[in-house]
Every structure is written in C-alpha cells, then in structure tokens.
Amino acid sequence: MTTATPVRTRFAPSPTGFLHLGGARTALYSWAYARHFGGTFVLRIEDTDLERSTPEAVQAILDGMKWLGLEHDEGPFYQMQRMDRYREVVAQMLNDGTAYHCYSSPEEVQAMRDRATAAGEKPRYDGTWRPEEGKVLPPVPADRKPVVRFKNPLDGEVTWNDVVKGTITIANKELDDLVIARPDGTPTYNFCVAVDDWDMRITHVLRGDDHVNNTPRQINILRAIGAKLPEYGHLPMILGPDGQKLSKRHGAVSVMEYPAQGFLPEAMLNYLARLGWSHGDDEIFSMEQFAEWFNLESLTASPAQFNNEKLAWLNNHWIKQADNARLAELVKPRMAEAGAVFDGAPDLPVVLALLKDRTNTTNELADAAMLFYRAPQPDAALVAQHVTDAVKPALAAFAERIATVEWTKEAIAAMIKEVLAAHGLKMPQLAMPLRLAVAGQLQTPAIDAVLQLFGRDTVAARVAKFL
Template identity: 85%
Template sequence: MTVRTRFAPSPTGYLHLGGARTALYSWAYARHFGGTFILRIEDTDLERSTPEAVQAILDGMKWLGLEHDEGPFYQMKRMDRYREVVAQMLEAGTAYHCYCSPEEVEAMRERMRAAGEKPRYDGTWRPEPGKVLPPVPEGVKPVVRFKNPLDGEVTWNDVVKGTITIANKELDDLVIARPDGTPTYNFCVAVDDWDMKITHVLRGDDHVNNTPRQINILRAIGAELPQYGHLPMILGPDGAKLSKRHGAVSVVNYADEGYLPEAMLNYLSRLGWSHGDDEIFSMEQFIQWFDLSNLTASPAQFNFDKLAWVNNHYIKQADNERLAALARPRMEANGAQFDGAPPLPVVIGLLKERTNTIVELSDAAMLFYREPQPDAALLTQHVTDAVKPALAAFAQRCADVEWNKAALSAMIKEVLAAHGLKMPQLAMPLRLFVTGQLQTPAIDAVLELFGRDVVRARVQKFL
C-alpha cells in the first residue's frame, strides 16, 4: 500500500498553529514511507472562504517548507464530480430527496428537545418499504439527504484516541446537497478522500463527530476506509484553547516576529509527538523517527519561552549571510545607515548568540548603524574627572594600535593599569561614546567592528 495523506484546510482564516501541526504530521508520515502528500483546499463555505485566506494558507505552507506532491485541489472546482456521485447515490437508493423546509426541520428538532430526545431530522421523506411519502409540494426545490443506517454502530480504531464507537441512531440523515445542488462539507470530504485514494487522515479532534458520518458515506459509495487519527487541540500557556489573546497564532505572524521556519517545525513536532527526550532535531531526523504510535492523546500546551529557546538554537546555527538578509529590512525601516558601517553579516555573527528572534537580532544590530545619542545623565555618571585622563590616553593610543580584538584588549588593559582604574570604569564611557548605550558585547569586539576612524572620532567628540 502506498501511503497517501492530505492536509485539507478551509480557507476561512489564516493557517493557525493547529493546522500547521496537522500539515506537518501528515507531510512527515508520507515522507517516512515514501508516499504522497496532498494539499486540498475545502472552499465550499462560500460566505466565509476568501482568496486572501487561501493565499495565507499557501504562504504559510511555503514558509514552513511543507511541499505538497499533488494539488492544491479546490473543492469548488470539483462540483461536477460531486453532482455525479449524488446522482449515483439517488439511483442506488442510498440518498433521497427531502422537501422539508428549514422551518419544518427546526420544528421537528424543537419537538424532540421538548420530549427530552436528541434533536434530529425525523425521516419524513426517507423512503422505506411500504411507507407512503407525503405529496411533493409544488415549486419547492428539495435537498438531498444521505440515507444513514438506522441500526448498528460505526467503529474505528483511531490511531491517536484508540477505539471509538458511535451508534447510528445518534446520526440523522444529513443533507449532502442543498436545494441549489451545491454539496455539503462531509459529503465533499468523503468523495475527495475516495477519489484521492487517501490512506491516512490526520486532523484535529474537533472532527471526531464528522468521522462516523464520513465513514457511512464512504461505505455507501463502496470506498475503502482510510485510517483516522484525531489530534488533540493546542492549549495556550494558561491552559485555555490557544487563541488570538495569547499572541500571534498565524504561522505567517511568527515569521514576522522573527522565528525561523526550522525552529517552528522542530517546536511544533513536539506538540503531540515525542521521541524519548529528544528536543532538537532536523526534519530529516524527524521524518526518519516519525510514526503514529508516539502521538499523544493529551492536549499540548504552547510555551513561548520554549519556542524562543528552540529559535535561539537555530539562530546560532544559521548562516550569518542568511540572518543578515532577514534582519536588514527591519533595520532599514528603523533608519539604519549601512554606508561606511561594519558588514552586517559580521555584526550578526557577534550578536546572534544572545538573541532569540530575528527581531531581537535586528534591534541589537542597530547600535552599529546609527549615530550614538547617549543619555546626558549617564554621561555625567560615567564620564568622571577620574576617568577623563584615561579616555584621552585611550584616544591617543588608538592612532597607532594594531586594530584587532587582541591588540585593543591589551591596549585597554595598559591604559587601565597606568591610571589605576578597573575595566567597567573605562568600558562604560567608551560604550556610551561609541554606541550610545551601556549594554553591548565585549568592548574590544565592538571597537574592532566599528573601526579606528569611527572610534577615534566619537571618543574625541564627547571628550
């Protein structure tokens, strides 16, 4: 059997983290077995589906690098196929026309609620042997309902949740085509999974109630059943369902906030799956390890600190040229001046060890690409009469010292010794003069990057 998985989002919003995790697991399972990963856009909800949401899904998948092998397929472009299957089911007697109005159906359900029963369609137009159906009302366009089995149960071995059984009496005859002929969600999904020969369906556990309906439709049309796995939701740090109030929930938002795609994939892979105590691993390793037996049925809790830690790991491993290309647009928007300044990849290499996101890295790098504007109170505090002679000596020594980190470090120590000072007494005012701030990497490394002319000019300016 060739493994065929699918990711089938509805384009009614952005690609959120739960959807991205579903896509990741489906993609990895297909890759693990050398199978096929299919992207399907379930866009039959015309009122809520938008082209912008479709593009957001495609952009999110592209950013994550989850390349599909087939698709994207759009349900709205498969209407003829759905109508063909509806016609076949009507002919086979597994579906029937229902002329009840929405108001009549709601009245049925209200009566059942009042009687303490589960509200459902009562089968008024369901054909049965010996049953006399009501006269067909004039001018009314019927819906098409699926003739769901009345007895028995639907049972499947969920690869995440274990065996699930739902009695058919809990399921009514759902509408599979509206009066205008457009098909409904559960019917389209069943036909698509059949036509696309899907072998494994991984999706959120909010679809558990849809699965018995889809299984019954698949059986009615003679299709093989895929294996189902329903993934638990992702919770926010407070234990509630992850939502907008927890911060960015669109995958593309995380790109904007400075997270690397490999970090997001690595972190998402651990939200519902594990391989011992392994925390950091490549996607090649993940594909090799990934199987369905290690999926957990418990909800996973999203931890922003953990994501930042993972992202920091990948930033430290990333090529400096790549990081510079990611950081530069934000820096330009913040007024960075690159002419005559140190090469950005070199600066990135100095700073990346202590930053968790590209945003932090971009902001930290700005000290090399703007004129320093130290706070007057800080200058008064750190540029004391005891320190000024040492600063003047430093400026003088800058003229002929070999301009590298080791030589600068040795020169600073000599100036300190000659004036009886400790390192912070000289380093702090130098940081203020050259960068405008007190917190920087090692002062000798910073001075080396700025270059002799810039350092001398800024020190002399403030002295």
C-alpha cells in the same frame, strides 16, 4: 513499521481565516508521515462555504505553508472546482438507493427536531421522505426543490481504531440522514470530504478532534460508495498557558504573525512537532530528523499547552545555527525602518555573528545591531557618571594609541589592558566611557570585539569628539 499501500496524507483547511497553529501542526504531522514512508502529501482547499471562504484566506494558508516549508506533492485542489464530480457521485447514489430526495422545508425539519427534543430524544430529521419498502411517501410539493439526503444505516454502529484516541464507537441511531446536496445542487461538507478522500486515495487522515463527530458520517458515506476507508487520527487541541483553548488573547495564533515577530520557521516547526508527539527526551531536531523519527504510535491523546518561553528558547537555538547572511536579509528591513545607515558601517553578517547568541528573535537581533548603524547619542547623565577626572587621562591615552595599534581584537584588548595598568584603573572604568563614546550605550558585547568591528577610523573620530 512498514506499509504495503503507498501512504497518502492530506491537509485540507477551510479558507475562512488565517492558518492557525493547530492547523499548522496538523499539516506538519501529515507532511512528516508522508515523508517518513516516501509517500504523497496532498493539499486540498475545502472552500464550499461560500459565505465565509475568501481569496485572502486562501492566500494566507498558502503563505503560511510556504513560510513553514511544508511543500505539498499534489494540489492545491479546490472543492469548488470539483462540483461536476460531486454531482456525478450524488446521481450514482440516488440511482443505487443510498441517497434520496427530501422535500421537507427547513421549517418542517426544525419542527421535527423540536418534537424530538420535547420527547427527550436527540434532535434529528425524522425520515419523512426516506424510501422504505411498503412505505407511502407524501405528495411531492410542486413549488419546492428537494435536498438530497444520505440514507444512513438505521441499526448497528460505526467503529474505528483512532490512531490517537484508540477505539471509538458511534451508534448509527445517533446519526440522522444528513443532507449531501442542497436544493441548488451544491454538495455539503461531509459528502465532499468523503468523495475527495476516496478520489485522492487518502490512506491516513490526521486532523483536529473537533472533527470526531464528522468521522462516522464520512465512514458511512465511504462505505456506501464502495470506497476503502483511510485510517483516522484526531489530534487534541492546543491550549494556552492558562489551560484554556488557544486564542488571540494568548498572543499570536496566526502562523504568519510569527515571522513578523522575529521567529524562524525551523523553530516554529520544531516547537509544533513537540506539541502532541515525542521521541524520548529529544527537544531540538531538524525536519529531516523529525520525518525520520515520526510515527503515529507516539502521538499523545491529551491536549498540549503552548508556551511562548519554550518557543523563544528554541528560536534562540535556531538563530545561533542560522547562516549570518540569511539573518542579515531578515533583519535589514526592520533596521532600515529604524533609520539604520549601512554605508561605511561594519559588514552586517559579521555584526550579527557577534550578537546572535544573546537574542531570542530576529527582531531583538535587529534592535541589538542598531548600535553599529546609527550615530551615538549618549545620555548626558551617564556621561557625567562614568567620565570622571580619574578616567579622562586614560581615555586620552587610549585615543593616542588608536593610530598605531594593530587593528585586531587581541591587539586592542592588550592595548586597553596596558592603558588600564598605566593609570591604575579597572576594566569597567574605561570600558563604560568607551562604550558611551563609540556606541552611545552602556550595554554591548565585549568592548574589544565592538571596537574592532566599528573600525579604526570610526573609533578614532568618535573618541576624539567625545573628548
């Protein structure tokens, strides 16, 4: 697919809470489409809801975008900093006759809606102050500031080819004359969005399907101000494993809860990419590959179900691919909090290289690595169970040979086999006591690899103390 007009996409969250997974997926798709065509990805903060918008929520959105690595090319633009521009467009629309002052009070508008409902019609503003040729308007109340309403077309339909849902048609009679500026002059949501998309030359609007009802209103405003229409695509919601709308009861839904739980951004991006889009049977891919493959034709119209096990599986893959020094930076704070002592202990990146294949999160990796960074405290019952009279001579022989064996994984493994053969034992009979002596637990990776990492002096001291 090629496009003549430079592609410009946008992510435009309202800062009324954290960046949730649905918003992150919208941002990802918009970012990928811009990257696919070498276009521009715009970040816009729609902060006109003064009662609910907070600086903390703005920061949470910016933090989430930064963690995911979804870098914007322009912005962030803040709607509250564009008030002069909105007022300029409102004034032009009033001058052009595509908007008008309405002096109906909120109580009067509610009464209009109640009458429409009682008549079996859709509740709506009845157009009392809408100027029409030959129409006599009511006297202007002296003590009331007006709102500004958009003069929505009375007849016809709004139709657009939604890139996700297909053709959507809404009759204009379903849409009343919406308020575009409040009595104090502040503009309303749908109006600001339309002006922003026009000014920012947005060519493709990808957003959640909770915005479908806003689209015909925005299209009519864009047509009234002479703007070129973007293409629209409305993404289905993400459902929880139970088929209900994803919510807090399904676990973390704020993007920034996932790094705290030990997930890598590349795993989250990889997973979100597949929640509503596919490329054959491909499950694992980088963001560079995703941007190269991404197209609108492969977006699915049906809701996707969030699956924590699938995300964990992907996270395990990306942990195995990750640089060990990077993983060390991620796990070290958690380990330090748990009392890890790093002085004189094995090199952390080397330890993580041994352990990372078995872990689904960096938190699991940190917990697994603790065996190398704390003193062993074996359970007395386990010691009694595994350190039998038959095993003690083999342990003593092992302790003698520690001093002279070459300290490599292969040489340690060979020495253990020799001790086992000399005492007529099988591997678990010696490996279990050695694990208890050196690591304080029965579950570890291969014993030769563990001993080699601990170092000759530490192993000798711990086995001697154990004996």
